[in-house]
Amino acid sequence: MGLKGSGWLKLRVFAAMVAAGATLAHAATGSMSIRVGLQSVPPDEVYTSKDWGARYKLKVEHGSFSSGSDILKAFIGGRVDVGNGGSGRLVTMAAQQPQLFYIVAANQYGGDRYGVMVAKDSPVKTVQELKGKKIGAVTGSGTYSTFRVYLDKNGMKESDFQIVNMKVEDLRAAVQQGIIDGAVAWEPHVAIAETMGVVRRIQSMAGVNDSPNFVLVNRKFADANPEAVARYIATLIDLGELINNHPKEAAKLAAGQISKKGVSVDPKALELSFTRIKMDPKVTDELLSELIPVAESMKGAGKIGAVPDFKTLVRMEFYEQAVKLRQASR
Amino acid sequence: MTAISTGDATQAKGGASTSLTRVAGFVTFILPIAAFLAFWEAVVWFGLADATILPAPSMVLVRGWSLLNPANSEHSLLLMHIGASLWRALAAFVLACFVAIPLGFALGLSKGAYRALSPLLSLLLPLPAVAWTPIFLVAFGQGEITIIGVCFLGAFFPILYSTIQGVRGIDVHSIWVVRSMGAKPMDLFRRVLLPGALPALISGLKLGMAHSWRTLVAAEMLAALSFGLGYMIFAARSYMDVSTMFVGIVCLAVIGLLIEHAIFGTLERMTVARWHSSGKVRGAR
Numbered sequence: 014m015g016l017k018g019s020g021w022l023k024l025r026v027f028a029a030m031v032a033a034g035a036t037l038a039h040a041a042t043g044s045m046s047i048r049v050g051l052q053s054v055p056p057d058e059v060y061t062s063k064d065w066g067a068r069y070k071l072k073v074e075h076g077s078f079s080s081g082s083d084i085l086k087a088f089i090g091g092r093v094d095v096g097n098g099g100s101g102r103l104v105t106m107a108a109q110q111p112q113l114f115y116i117v118a119a120n121q122y123g124g125d126r127y128g129v130m131v132a133k134d135s136p137v138k139t140v141q142e143l144k145g146k147k148i149g150a151v152t153g154s155g156t157y158s159t160f161r162v163y164l165d166k167n168g169m170k171e172s173d174f175q176i177v178n179m180k181v182e183d184l185r186a187a188v189q190q191g192i193i194d195g196a197v198a199w200e201p202h203v204a205i206a207e208t209m210g211v212v213r214r215i216q217s218m219a220g221v222n223d224s225p226n227f228v229l230v231n232r233k234f235a236d237a238n239p240e241a242v243a244r245y246i247a248t249l250i251d252l253g254e255l256i257n258n259h260p261k262e263a264a265k266l267a268a269g270q271i272s273k274k275g276v277s278v279d280p281k282a283l284e285l286s287f288t289r290i291k292m293d294p295k296v297t298d299e300l301l302s303e304l305i306p307v308a309e310s311m312k313g314a315g316k317i318g319a320v321p322d323f324k325t326l327v328r329m330e331f332y333e334q335a336v337k338l339r340q341a342s343r
Numbered sequence: 344m345t346a347i348s349t350g351d352a353t354q355a356k357g358g359a360s361t362s363l364t365r366v367a368g369f370v371t372f373i374l375p376i377a378a379f380l381a382f383w384e385a386v387v388w389f390g391l392a393d394a395t396i397l398p399a400p401s402m403v404l405v406r407g408w409s410l411l412n413p414a415n416s417e418h419s420l421l422l423m424h425i426g427a428s429l430w431r432a433l434a435a436f437v438l439a440c441f442v443a444i445p446l447g448f449a450l451g452l453s454k455g456a457y458r459a460l461s462p463l464l465s466l467l468l469p470l471p472a473v474a475w476t477p478i479f480l481v482a483f484g485q486g487e488i489t490i491i492g493v494c495f496l497g498a499f500f501p502i503l504y505s506t507i508q509g510v511r512g513i514d515v516h517s518i519w520v521v522r523s524m525g526a527k528p529m530d531l532f533r534r535v536l537l538p539g540a541l542p543a544l545i546s547g548l549k550l551g552m553a554h555s556w557r558t559l560v561a562a563e564m565l566a567a568l569s570f571g572l573g574y575m576i577f578a579a580r581s582y583m584d585v586s587t588m589f590v591g592i593v594c595l596a597v598i599g600l601l602i603e604h605a606i607f608g609t610l611e612r613m614t615v616a617r618w619h620s621s622g623k624v625r626g627a628r
Contacts, residue, residue, distance in 0.1 A: 053578055053581045053582075076568070077569065079485075079566075079577065083480070083485070086480070090481075090484065182580045182581060182583070190396065205582060205583050209395055271582060274420075274569075274575060274578045275420040275575045275578070276579045276581075276584045277584050278582040
């Protein structure tokens with residue numbers, strides 16, 4: 014009986030080892046896929062321009078969306094496994110549906126990707142000089158929140174200006190035509206307008222905050238496919254390296270990808286834009302801490318009940334595994 | 344022989360006169376458009392408008408030509424965008440015809456059915472089709488189903504209402520007369536209902552196609568995953584490529600015009616105009 018019992022146990026251990034071995038072997042050599050929501054922004058255009066997953070035997074299925082909000086709708090609806098969102102939407106999701114996702118990486122961040130621009134021939138040289146004048150902005154955006162922090166840090170307030178809520182695509186023309194005296198916009202809109210020679214950037218938001226976007230992965234998918242998530246993050250590290258270290262090459266790829274839609278954009282504008290964007294998928298405490306004031310402000314406005322504990326949503330093991338994968342694939 | 348020659352001469356004279364009338368008609372049609380384009384070009388040329396905001400027609404033409412890529416039409420981006428948009432708008436229009444025309448005939452002929460459905464239709468009619476896009480996006484996500492579904496709603500109501508009005512406008516005595524002569528339902532439909540309702544129906548089809556085409560742009564801006572003129576305009580706007588935006592707008596206008604003149608104009612000439620001139624549809628009002 015004892016022998017029989019011991020044999021049965023050995024058999025089960027052996028079966029478990031075979032199963033684990035098969036899983037590991039599949040993970041190490043097999044190809045897998047992941048569905049990613051992307052939008053028409055330069056880093057995503059670079060990502061779409063080539064098969065970043067090939068190096069890690071990962072099939073990345075791109076879904077193209079018109080906005081970050083549409084990506085998150087598709088993410089909540091289960092139509093994509095990976096989405097990304099700015100702090101406002103992320104806080105809302107963390108407060109309402111924390112069980113749905115993990116934060117696995119940082120997407121683009123850096124205050125330098127936000128700037129204040131004025132018309133090329135405007136005499137205005139500082140934000141201070143815009144006091145009492147019309148400033149165009151997308152008032153619900155992360156860019157505008159960062160601008161408010163900038164004003165606060167520099168002894169100014171919103172009421173010092175006439176804020177005009179507009180679509181980001183319309184800001185350049187409005188500044189150019191003198192409908193507004195200045196505009197707060199994000200990249201690549203500032204860089205494109207500058208490269209067209211119709212506006213000047215008078216103030217960068219660098220150093221104000223980093224206003225990070227984070228990469229979210231569906232929990233069920235991540236639990237069932239941890240290797241695919243790690244491989245995907247490895248592709249993001251590769252993407253970040255290209256954009257940070259070779260912005261000219263990244264700009265060419267992005268311009269090529271954009272031209273496939275029939276749209277023409279100057280690669281120099283995209284290159285300038287890439288020099289202002291930080292791309293490093295590592296989630297740091299500093300980046301995460303930027304969500305707290307946003308959440309507190311939303312709680313104060315009654316949009317959420319309590320400030321979520323963001324640290325419990327972060328899973329760094331995928332990133333660590335991704336770093337190992339990159340080293341192994343060299 | 345002389346009679347034949349005289350006939351030929353009269354025919355030739357008539358033919359020349361028709362050609363002249365057509366040329367004059369074409370010139371009358373094209374002249375205001377040409378004048379408008381010349382004015383627009385001059386405005387940009389003399390610096391009254393900034394070309395980065397309002398590109399001159401010549402710039403739009405150059406950009407359109409490069410997108411058309413005539414040397415390699417298989418890889419013409421513009422044709423791909425146009426093809427995707429046409430397919431969506433026509434698919435929506437055909438679907439709307441299949442549903443709205445039979446329903447319109449049924450509601451036009453049956454007062455009871457009309458009374459039953461009229462409140463619902465009156466409730467839905469004022470809603471712009473584009474307003475359904477967010478609901479379709481939530482239900483079906485981005486892609487063809489959402490775009491075609493929204494365009495379908497754009498085309499459906501004009502066709503339905505025109506069909507109902509066309510059928511209800513038919514003189515009831517014509518129906519009685521044909522019935523009393525032993526006509527079967529199919530004969531009644533072919534010889535009275537369809538010809539009688541056709542003028543209103545064609546107007547409805549024109550409106551339906553126009554609504555479908557207009558709705559398409561907004562639907563593609565929100566829901567297209569890759570190609571389509573609306574998608575192209577939206578993508579160009581994101582990257583401040585104003586010339587490409589204008590190429591898209593000009594294409595939408597020209598294609599809309601061609602659809603109305605080439606398809607519905609021909610249909611009208613082949614049916615309503617011919618039947619009415621030959622007096623075949625006197626029973627219809």
